[in-house]
């Protein structure tokens with residue numbers, strides 16, 4: 001069977017392991033419910049909790065960690081029927097949109113009117129608004145414009161026994177005025193409530209955007225420049241490409257890509273000048289054509305995957321994060337340890353989300369298509385992350401895949417489990433996803 005990330009056989013999500021299981025004959029089975037109104041979605045949640053049944057909420061199915069895996073005993077709640085834009089206010093700068101709308105369709109709608117969400121994940125054409133919120137998504141513009149949590153003003157959520165509730169605030173520009181309960185839903189992976197619509201911040205499209213690429217002798221020098229740029233907020237996008245990945249863009253050494261946006265030309269010139277001087281301070285120099293090669297291939301994962309599948313290989317990506325003092329070590333250790341797993345053909349890395357206090361890392365592992373290789377890779381990554389004291393995920397979430405590392409969530413998971421018990425005591429919502437270890441932890 002050939003994989004296709006654009007014509008994925010429904011109702012599969014995009015966990016690379018699932019594709020291998022499908023190749024071995026596994027066929028997911030679940031009853032699918034597809035509400036067309038927010039009220040209908042809320043009634044399904046209510047009925048499931050009253051009848052002792054369970055549902056797996058599902059948006060675009062683009063998660064890569066088994067977060068909405070169809071299981072026979074639970075109905076799949078397909079939220080893509082909730083795709084409407086409910087309200088747009090260009091004075092107060094917000095949009096109220098149903099949760100099943102694809103991020104791309106909302107972005108396109110806004111762009112036509114001169115506005116943007118500023119949230120641009122690589123999966124922008126696949127992911128929904130609700131799925132992005134439930135998975136704590138992060139886009140490429142995180143350094144300048146923030147992540148999904150920075151644009152959520154309020155959420156309308158169906159919670160068992162409570163019905164439809166609004167969390168956050170549509171009257172405060174801050175998006176909340178008291179206890180931060182809306183934040184409980186952000187990153188909850190479908191376990192605490194079904195998001196049916198969201199009020200999101202929007203901003204006018206920038207007047208001036210320019211991009212640059214710099215080559216550095218090594219990852220550490222590119223990292224030092226990126227750190228400084230993030231501290232002073234000069235760029236909306238920063239991306240460090242490790243020497244292991246630079247050849248993809250026809251370059252050598254480490255690379256730093258940057259995008260700058262401003263409302264005026266003078267400000268643009270001064271920010272670019274600052275970036276040029278910053279790069280040269282750390283031994284970097286401007287390189288032409290590299291940003292353009294990255295930019296034109298950034299959404300082209302489909303053909304790449306087909307090629308790998310065709311030659312008997314498969315690929316997964318591991319997103320991690322760390323404070324600056326540990327980023328370079330985490331990068332090196334992951335490359336070294338993962339390369340030595342038997343069956344791994346290649347490891348590449350970059351850092352795509354950069355903050356004043358640290359960065360995420362993204363390792364791409366090309367490996368033979370074997371289940372034991374797959375799990376060895378993931379267990380090795382968990383050990384490295386645990387040993388260094390880093391974060392086991394940054395934007396892809398936990399799902400079923402990262403169960404073996406759930407202890408790294410620490411007290412956050414214990415509190416999540418208590419909230420789960422309080423909001424959903426009958427375990428109607430996604431019992432096989434992120435919450436699935438809660439009972440064991442509670443008992444232990």
Ligand SMILES: Cc1cc2nc3c(=O)[nH]c(=O)nc-3n(C[C@H](O)[C@H](O)[C@H](O)COP(=O)(O)OP(=O)(O)OC[C@H]3O[C@@H](n4cnc5c(N)ncnc54)[C@H](O)[C@@H]3O)c2cc1C
Pocket residue numbers: 013014056057058059060061062063064067068079099100120121122123126127128129130131132133134135136137138139140189190191193194195196301395396397430433
């Ligand atoms: C090629 C590729 C590139 C990617 N790039 C990025 C990236 O740049 N940044 C990033 O953050 N992620 C990325 N991802 C991962 C994925 O796109 C995100 O996790 C995305 O946010 C999932 O959204 P979805 O609508 O597809 O959710 P789904 O996969 O359908 O569901 C994900 C989880 O959210 C829950 N859920 C879905 N909708 C709702 C709802 N309305 N209410 C409550 N719970 C809900 C589900 O139960 C499940 O637990 C990428 C994935 C792929 C395949």
